[in-house]
Amino acid sequence: FENFYQLKEGKRLEKDQFPIDSSNENRYIPADLFETVMQSYFSITKENLREEAMFEQKKEAYPWQEMRSNDNCVAMPYMDPDVTAVKKNADGTVTLTIDVICLEKNNDRAFTHELTLRELGGGKVQYVSNAIVPGEHNVVPGYIYRLQ
Structure with missing residues (x-):
């Protein structure tokens, strides 16, 4: 998401834009922002996006975590x-x-x-x-x- 956000908005995503949930270390991107950005680059319905991108109905948002040096993906x-x-x-x-x-x-x-x-x-x-x-x-x- 953060790469597409930067392409669309012309600026980097600042993690502090979204409050952190201390119970799981996730930040939550409001659905309208996430969907607008992603649908600018992918031909996907809102329903499919919500199904595939871990949409949380109660929060009307998508969970997100910044990339950190201790993430498994660096391996x-x-x-x-x-x-x-x-x-x-x-x-x-x-x-x-x-x-x-x-x-x-x-x-x-x-x-x-x-x-x-x-x-x-x-x-x-x-x-x-x-x-x-x-x-x-x-x-x-x-x-x-x-x-x-």
Whole structure:
């Protein structure tokens, strides 16, 4: 969320904008702000967003925690994208084929995925889809959730 917020608002998200819940260390982003920002970049209904992003009905908000140095996600290996093909689709979208390189694991292609974007003009793009290309070589690390 914080990266998309910065893109949309032109300023960094300040953690103190939202009070902290000491019982779980979460801050809560008001639903209207979260949904406006996320729907600017993803074609997703409010209902699907609420289902997928841990919406809390009682608070009318989404839980969020700032990235901290002691989060588990820092243990993930560094991965570097390498665009190997660009395809212009009939519907006006563009699909990038991307090999993901992970030198820490001594491989030049941990996995390949196809990222489809729609050009909006003015240097902006909209995310359409992203899918891993099936293959025996795939070494996809498990996702580590920031919120537990």
